[in-house]
Amino acid sequence: MKKAAVTLVQVAKKAGVAVMTASRALSGEGYVSEETKAKVLAAAGELGYAPNTLARVMKGGRTNVIGVVVNDLTSAVINAFIAEMSAEVRRYQMDLFIYNAVDDLTLANGSRLDQLLHGLWDGLIYVMPRMSDEYLAMLEQSERPIVLVNYCKRTTRLPVVNGDNFNGARDATQHLIELGHRRIAFIHGLPYTGQSEERERGYRAALEAAGIPYDPKLVERGNYSELSGTEAAERLLTLAERPTAIFAANDEMAFGCMVALQGAGLSVPRDMSLVGFDDVPVSSIVQPRMTTLRHPTSAMSKAAVQELLRRILNQPGRRQRLEFPSEFVVRESSAAAPAPKPVRRAGARARKES
Amino acid sequence: MKKAAVTLVQVAKKAGVAVMTASRALSGEGYVSEETKAKVLAAAGELGYAPNTLARVMKGGRTNVIGVVVNDLTSAVINAFIAEMSAEVRRYQMDLFIYNAVDDLTLANGSRLDQLLHGLWDGLIYVMPRMSDEYLAMLEQSERPIVLVNYCKRTTRLPVVNGDNFNGARDATQHLIELGHRRIAFIHGLPYTGQSEERERGYRAALEAAGIPYDPKLVERGNYSELSGTEAAERLLTLAERPTAIFAANDEMAFGCMVALQGAGLSVPRDMSLVGFDDVPVSSIVQPRMTTLRHPTSAMSKAAVQELLRRILNQPGRRQRLEFPSEFVVRESSAAAPAPKPVRRAGARARKES
DNA sequence: ATGAAAGCGCTAACAG
DNA sequence: CTGTTAGCGCTTTCAT
Secondary structure, X not given: OOOOOOOHHHHHHHHOOOHHHHHHHHHOOOOOXXXXXXXXXXXXXXXXXXXXXXXXXXXXXXXXXXXEEEXXXXXXXXXXXXXXXXXXXXXXXXXXXXXXXXXXXXXXXXXXXXXXXXXXXOEEEEEOOOOOHHHHHHHHHOOOOEEEEOOOOOOOOOOEEEEOHHHHHHHHHHHHXXXXXXXXXXXXOOOXXXXXXXXXXXXXXXXXXXXXXXXXXXXXXXXXXXXXXXXXXXXXXXXXXXXXXXXXXXXXXXXXXXXXXXXXXXXXXXXXXXXXXXXXXXXXXXXXXXXXEEOOHHHHHHHXXXXXXXXXXXXXXXXXXXXXXXXXXXXXXXXXXXXXXXXXXXXXXXXXXX | OOOOOOOXXXXXXXXXXXXXXXXXXXXXXXXXXXXXXXXXXXXXXXXXXXXXXXXXXXXXXXXXXXXXXXXXXXXXXXXXHHHHHXXXXXXXXXXXXXXXXXXXXXXXXXXXXXXHHHHHOOEEEEEXXXXXXXXXXXXXXXXXXXXXXXXXXXXXXXXXXXXXXXXXXXXXXXXXXXXOOOOEEEEEOOOOOOXXXXXXXXXXHHHHHOOXXXXXXXXEEOOOOHHXXXXXXXXXXXXXXXXXXXXXXXXXXXXXXXXXXXXXXXOOOOOOEEEOOOOOHHHHOOOOOOEEEEOOHHHHHHHHHHHHHHHXXXXXXXXXXXXXXXXXXXXXXXXXXXXXXXXXXXXHHHHHHO
């Protein structure tokens, strides 16, 4: 089945030189006379010679391939990262291979990956994988170049490239507060990357700054899926004191909220304001178009690749932790809070006036 | 930088046996006494030994990795394939790596890929890449196991796993005809995989069967993007005799049509019926929900992986060309044609009555 | 400027 | 059952 690949030995033989000379001629390293070089190149061309990457790697060389490990290829954010990284990597004559870890980022699978990594890749970028602490610990012990993107669950010695979830979420919440909202709900995503937690921190910081008490009943937990957003919104709608705005930890869940609200006969943003996170393409297509936050994927991708390259080339890394401010995109799903109901509670009103 | 990986020699030394014995003990091939086997396994465990894939490959072994080459990771269809293939591959203790060729499926890049392939992968699956004829010719010359998915531009000696575009498109068009539509437009995607052409063939076959003359003015060319769908629909709306239904070669373009129709103040499906292709997740979310066609991605993925495995293991391939019927999903975007305008042309009417 | 030898980590093939 | 030898395709090191 496997075609006998053309080897350097054959090229050398055809050119009438030693293997080593052929190697030098082709790699350009070391002294080779122009004459022999031409001979070797001609022979290689005729035979259709392609160097065997594996053999080269076994001598400690590089593959010029870097790997990206992701956990959800359906995510528009992750796809944006991949696209940007592909482009950036190619600027350095390297290639990018993607590994879809799905929810298989177990220790066993991790070591399996690491095993495959023995030389197959020059370095690895992990984009938002659902990573357990043990898994991260394993990565930290690896001597291979690794960069983490959008991981902020805990501090690590590995280089990290993050979007600023905290300030972004704070901005978004503050925006809702400025629109007159007092009861603002927050819907969590999954806890694995720490992003959701950072976003909640920003949410709480904005509330606190505005003197609005934190109400745990307004904080729901989803799993980043649209369905979980629908379910969370449905639970929020059963509250005696309904929120007037929902801030979801990602756009998908915000879409899910829309579904629930439509189902309940409520209008966005008249009855309920909605803010998402990520600015996936659909966000500018849905009706009403979604107010959301956007990480600077392009800049982050470039930074991640460059940081990884620095480690691969043994150049001094820039910084352990790079953080990029997120952009707030105001669209139509957020608007002024509805006029307060006649039923008013002293406490809430008092705070609103403060 | 690179941690000196634990090698078999070290394991053997620690266990007090020869390298070969250690190899046998770990691989399970050949005779090894239980006693020595235990010793070796213990030593390997303590040292944290992991076999070097490259070295193994250099001896002609397999990597247990298969590659998937795609051209658009943002495509929901492609992501569905990837997810299904990942799962299927894992059933055979193998791994899947993804290469995003974007629009870089040039010959130069192809040979670059092929070079990387020298042993790094046991086989390759191409999913709907924008493939030139020369590129395909190169693939056909490769001795490595390769399977093509959703490629029907031309016949090839490579094994192909396809959805049935022709019959699917014919069903969809016939459905529109049965709803009373006579002027049905078709929007092409890109020509690279041949799918769009197959779909047009199905469209024309249905028209012909119903005795509706083919009108080239009703056939537009898009590029599978939503925007191109909008533009195509806008052009169709300028026609003196507007269509009453549009069949787009994929869902994205159908969404784009929706945008154009909304912009023109037309209602779907009252003023215009819409049918897409692919059944991407959004199709069941948009309002009105989209009538569309679905390839059986799960069955196709399994078939592709199994076919590839057969070639990798040198087992006889099943068939050169596997075709899976596509499912027609009727939703809300297609409905009865609006009542014909008073202005009627003799020819058209006559045909309708036939 | 060119060549020969050694060896990367592993396993197939043949001894013992 | 276990060990020895050889060699995959390439490059590093040391000769010539």
